[in-house]
Amino acid sequence: MEEKSKKITRRDIIxxxxxxxxxxxxxxxxxxxxxxxxxxxxxxxxxxxxxTENPILNRVVSKDKQVRLGIIGTGGRGRSLLKAAGFLRPEIMDDYLEAAAENSTDKRYQEFLEQEDLNVVVNGVCDIYDKNAEWGLRACANVKRLGSDGAMADQPRRYKNYKEMLASDDIDAVIIATPDHWHGTMTIEAARAGKHVYCEKPMTWTVPETYEVVKAVRDNNIVFQLGHQLRQTEAYYKAKEAIKKDILGKVNLVEVTTNRNSPNGAWVYDIDEEAGTNNIDWEQFIGPAPWHPFSLERFFRWRCWWDYSTGLSGDLFTHEYDAMNQILDLGIPRSAMASGGIYFYKDGRTVPDVLQQTFEYPEKDLTLIYSASLASSKSRGRMVMGHDAYMEVGGDLKIYVDSGSTKYKDKLEEGLIDPNLPIYAFTPGMKQVDAITSATEQYFAGRGLLYTYRGGKRVDTTHLHIKDWLDCIRGGGEPSCNVDLGFEEAMTAHMGTISYRENRKVYWDPDRQLIV
Amino acid sequence: MDVHQLNRAGLFWITALRVLIGWHFLYEGMVKLFNPNWSSVGYLLDSEGIFKGIFYRIAASESLLAVADFLNVWGLIAIGLALILGLVEKPALWGGIALLSLYYLSHPPFPGLKYDLPSEGSYLVVNKVLIELVTLIVLLFFPTSQRIGLCRLIFKLKNSD
Structure with a gap:
């Protein structure tokens, strides 16, 4: 056989x-x-x-000058804002560390340590609930981001009334994270006291104070940032670019939604058993709202009552609206129509749990639809629909060509473009994994509300939004969600609310700047 | 049965099997190599079954993930080339068996386990990964590269006078 031969034969080569x-x-x-x-x-x-490269969004501003902060409201949202500014209670640090030891996919500890130091100090904490105030004081004293065995700095001063804090001269800027009915009043007073303001959304609770806020911010030349952290989402910059480049063709319909289905998502928060008239300043809580006898339910679940809340329109639609305003420069609509009801949470609330709002933009030839349910989590994306293509925007971005497109007709016919596959997709650098993210967090993350990416690293959007505000305080310029955008946000949300509550179509008069 | 006892047709088809599996491995590797966004993280996180925890750990660790990505891309390419050309056949087969075992264990098609990754067919316990894996085991018993493949030449060169 050829295999036995020791010489390389032609057969071997073949x-x-x-x-x-x-x-x-x-x-x-x-x-x-x-x-x-x-x-x-x-x-x-x-x-x-x-x-396709990540846009470099962050300006380089010297952080040499320390900004001295005060915070009003250290409940749920206030705590998130403190964390985003670099302050977390040592006990939480312990929990994070323990969780990371137990589960290597839990990156909260590492992420918080890696979060950029913004060179801020909190000199004042104001909350009308002693427990919240104590929480905030301890967090703000943890300047070295240590666990409970670490060294703490002195606690900042606690203010029982925000007016005293605003009068203090060791505070340059305030973060307002109170219930909605206080946003406008506090912003106006803070601006008049010369303090820069970071205020949670929505900007205002009533229409009249909306004008006052703009005036106070402008007259006193302060830096105002409205808390729409979505402004920092990378996918939104890409979406804006796609609109600018007319990839979608004529945009005629924009659909945004809220899809939640949990008590927490429907604002039925836990009521603290230790809370009572002894540790809550109820009178100050009521403030500009109509008087009501002390109620723990109203205190902890204030979002369920018009007396303190702006309902779905102010609380959740504003996120959606501001996102679309960022991408499409919508401005205030010409008209609004709303309907809905309290269909699931028959718990005595006055704000609807199902709401549909339609906003017309005749000058732009488009309609903006908002559809919300607090009792179904069927996810419906944010959709910008054009004649030639449509765009789905969340934490990521996908653009699909419409099969009836005129612009892409030839390429569709040649089979060069498949309408079932995105012609453009952007997913922020996602090599990191987090199996720990809770259901609510996942919802927020999916909607781009929680995290965005910079250079492939996960960053809290709220952190970036606060940084943007601080950069403007230090280096000048307008923050990404300034008071003018806040005015558009507030007026649009108010139009929806008025339409729902008065059961009529409402209009915006652009000449007189009035809702009619 | 020894590979030397195979008739011409048998030898041809066994070799074809080796080469075709090589092609499949090579292409899977090349696709990943040329896709700058490819990472095994999505696949790992889609894992189910009793070994799920191990695959999650790999996905969670940046360094382990980098190793998994590297071994996947270059492992597939190397095994693919080796099987096509008929080089280092045994190590290549073992490497392939190891990789396919990991794929199978991370996504076992058992009743009750659900995956996000779409499957192109219907599988119960047995899927194409398992079949390809067993085929590689079969090939271990029928090494063909010393008869058809570069191994034959190398063997000859070493032993030629």
Whole structure:
């Protein structure tokens, strides 16, 4: 047999190299495939010229000057804002560390330690509930981000009334994270006291105070940032670019939604058993709202009553609206129509749990629809619909060509564009994993409300939003959600609310700047 | 049965099997290599079954994930080339068996386990990964590269006078 012979024969060479042509065939097929893919890509790229690199959004501003903060309201949202500013209670640090030791996918500890130091100090904490205030004081004293065995700095001063805090001269800027009915009043007073303001959304609780806020901010030349942290979401910058480059064609319909289905999501928060008239300053809580006898339910679940809340329109639609205003420069709509009801949570609340709002923009030839349920979590994305393509925006961004498009007609016919596959997709660098993210957090993250990415690293959008505000305080300029955008946000939300509550169509008079 | 006892047709088809599996491995590796966004993280996080925890740990660790990504891409390419050309056949087969075992264990098609990754067919316990894996085991018993493949030439060169 030939195998036994020790000399290399012709047969050996043929059989030895017999499969080499297969490798050649592979390379040829590979080349053909790559060429075809390249052709498709080129066809798409001719239409979609969106920079695929991450935009560099953060300005470089010197942090040498320390900003001295005060915070009003250290309940749920206030605590998140403190964390985003770099302050967390040592007990929480212990919990994070323990969780990370138990589960390597839990990155909260590491992420918080890696969060940029913004060179701020909190000199005042104001909350009308002693327990919340104590929480805030302890968090703000943990300047070194240590656990409970670590050294703490002195606690900041506790103010029982925000007016005293605003009068203090060791505070440059305040964070307002109170219930909605206080936002406008406090912002106006803070601006008049010359303090820069970061205020949670919505900007105002009533229409008249909306004008006052703008005036106070402008007259006193302070830096005002409205708490729409979505402004920092990278996918939104890409979406804006896609609109600017007219990839969607004529945008005629925009759909945004809220889809929640949990007591927490419906604002039925836990009531603290230790809370009572002894540790809550009820009179101050009521403030500009109509008087009501002390009620723990109203105190902890204030979002359920118009007396303190702005309902779905002010609380959740504003996030959606501001996102679309960022992408599409919508401004205030010409008209609004709303309907809905209290269909699931028959718990005595006055704000609806199901709400639909339609806003008309005749000058832009488009309709903005908001559809919300607090009792179904069927996820419906944010959709910007154009004649040639539509766009789904969340933490990521996908653009699909419409099969009836005029602009892409030829490429659709040639099969170069498939309407079932996105012609553009942007997913922020997602190599990190987090199996720990809670259901509510996941909802927020999916909607881009929680985290965004910078250079592939996960960053809290609220942190970036606060940083943006601080950069403007230090280096000048307008923050990404300034008072003018806040005015548009507030007026649009108020139009929806008025339409729902008065059961009529309401209009915006752009000349007189009035809701009619 | 020894590979030398195979008739011409048998030898041809066993070799074809080796080369085709090589092609599949090579292409899977090349696709990943040329996709800058590819990472095994999504696949790992889609894991189910009793070994789920291990795959999650790999996904959670940046360094382990980097190793998993590297071994996947270059492992697939190396095994693919080796099987096509008929080189280092045994190590390549073992490598392939190891990789496929990991794929199978991370996504076992057992009743009650659900995956996000779409499957192109219907599988119960047995899927194509398992079949490819067993095929590689079969190939271990029928090494063909010393008869058809570069191994034959190398063997000859070493032993030639």
């Amino acid at each position: 059989k030895g190299l017999a499969t080499v042509p297969v490798a050649g065939a592979f390379l040829y097929s590979w080349y053909q495939k790559r060429r075809y893919d390249h052709l498709l890509k080129k066809a798409i790229q001719e239409e979609v010229r969106i920079d």
